[in-house]
Structures are given as structure tokens and as C-alpha cells.
Amino acid sequence: MNRRILLAALGALALAGCGGGKPGAGDPGTLTVAATAVPHAEILEFVKPILAREGVKLDVRVFNDYVQPNVQVSEGRIAVNYFQTGPYLDEFNKAKGTHLVKIAGVHIEPLGAYSRKWKALGELPDGATVAIPNEPSNSGRALRLLAGEGLITLRDPSDITATPKDVVQNRKQLKFREIEAATLPRVLDQVDLALINTNYALDAGLNPTRDALAIEGKDSPYVNYVVGLESERNDPRVQKLVTALRSPEVKAFMERKYGGAVVPVF
Missing domain, CATH: 3.40.190.10 (Periplasmic binding protein-like II)
Known part of the structure; x- marks a missing residue:
């Protein structure tokens, strides 16, 4: 009997671990975002308290490359990402056959x-x-x-x-x-x-x-976007993230912390 109970418990844990879908899918209050460390993850850390007041827990996953954040979002393992320019996204979709979309522009990082x-x-x-x-x-x-x-x-x-x-x-x-x-x-x-x-x-x-x-000058066309699948565009959590990233508080934070190296576009 004890052995059957143990096996049942292990099976339940395995199912929980396989849970399918993107992180946070089982928790409507959690939004998982992929980002590179600087400045994107730093900006996301700054907006965590803003989103918390809106009932959204932000789970930031930091990557040190430009490929995996798109792969994981396209496969549904992460909701959205925030690290890339429009031209890079277009080239990635073309090369990989993915269908990621620009959800909102946030800033420019002059090369x-x-x-x-x-x-x-x-x-x-x-x-x-x-x-x-x-x-x-x-x-x-x-x-x-x-x-x-x-x-x-x-x-x-x-x-x-x-x-x-x-x-x-x-x-x-x-x-x-x-x-x-x-x-x-x-x-x-x-x-x-x-x-x-x-x-x-x-x-x-x-x-x-x-x-x-x-x-590059401030007129650079290389805006950094929040990116995801089309299905994420109307997710209330994503909409709250976009509103937070384009808020006066974040604009002031970018200008204060990065001194012109990160230029808000809103």
C-alpha cells in the first residue's frame, strides 16, 4: 500500500513538472519575460513593483544571446521577450520560419x-x-x-x-x-x-x-521591442507590461541611469 501511494505521489509530481505551456501559464498573475542582462533586464527589474501594484508578478529570465529568447517565445515556453530591434526580428523570422510579432516599441540603444x-x-x-x-x-x-x-x-x-x-x-x-x-x-x-x-x-x-x-543618432530606426506571438498581444498581463515600460517613471529611470545610452521612444 505504501509503495502504491509513493508511486502515485511521484506520478503527480512528474505531471506537475511536465505542466506543458509557457512558464506562468498555470498562474494568471505571473508573466514570464526573456531579456538580455543590460539594459533590458535592469529595466524590467525596475518595473516589477509597478506591475505588482497591478496584480502581475514579473518573472524575468536573463539570456546572454539573441537566439534563445526568440526560440523559447516561439515555442511557447516564455510569454514574451524584450531585447531586440525590428530589423533583427524580421531577419530571425525569415531565417527560422517563426511568426513572432512586434508588440510595442520601448527604446533605442545607439550602436x-x-x-x-x-x-x-x-x-x-x-x-x-x-x-x-x-x-x-x-x-x-x-x-x-x-x-x-x-x-x-x-x-x-x-x-x-x-x-x-x-x-x-x-x-x-x-x-x-x-x-x-x-x-x-x-x-x-x-x-x-x-x-x-x-x-x-x-x-x-x-x-x-x-x-x-x-x-548612432537619436533618429536611429533600431527601436527595441517587446516581442511575442500574436496570441500574446491582447493578454492583459502583456498589456500591463507595455503600459509600465512606456510610463513616465521608466522614461525618467532610463534617462537617469543610462545618460543617453538608452533613449526612450515614447
């Missing part, structure tokens, strides 16, 4: 060019090694920034997915290394210049407004 060897872009020597992100939306973004600074010319200046193959003029004969975005701060000592996304720059202790030799 910057950094160096530990040179104090200005004009000091870059001929044949300098330049590290850029290795996926299309961010490589194009990096190359467009360099083109805007007059270092290169692109075949189509409006192409947000440009690669080094699209460089038609390269007056300094820059040598491009395409590297995973998260790794770029770690190779900064090994290259002449690195084009780094602000979230990874901040995480590495870089100050974009002080340390970047060139940085």
Missing part, C-alpha cells in the same frame, strides 16, 4: 564604434581590423554607421542587411571580422575598432556616450 588603440576614427591606419556583428541586421547597421562616418561606401546605403561584400569603396582598406555580437567586447583589445551593441557595451563597462568614437 557605437569603440577602440582601445585609437582615440578617433581618423587615427585608424590603413588595413585596420574592424570587428562587426556577424548577423545580417546588425552587420548592416554597423556598416551603415561606418559609411555615415565616411570610412566606406555601400552599394545600397539603405540596405539594413548589408555585409562586407556590399562595400564598394574602402579608402583605408579596412579588414572586417564578423563576430558574434555578445563576443565583441571581449575582442576589443585584439582589433583596431569594434562595432558593439549598447547592451553588450554597457555590460562590459563601456559608456557609449563617453567611450564611443562614433555612435
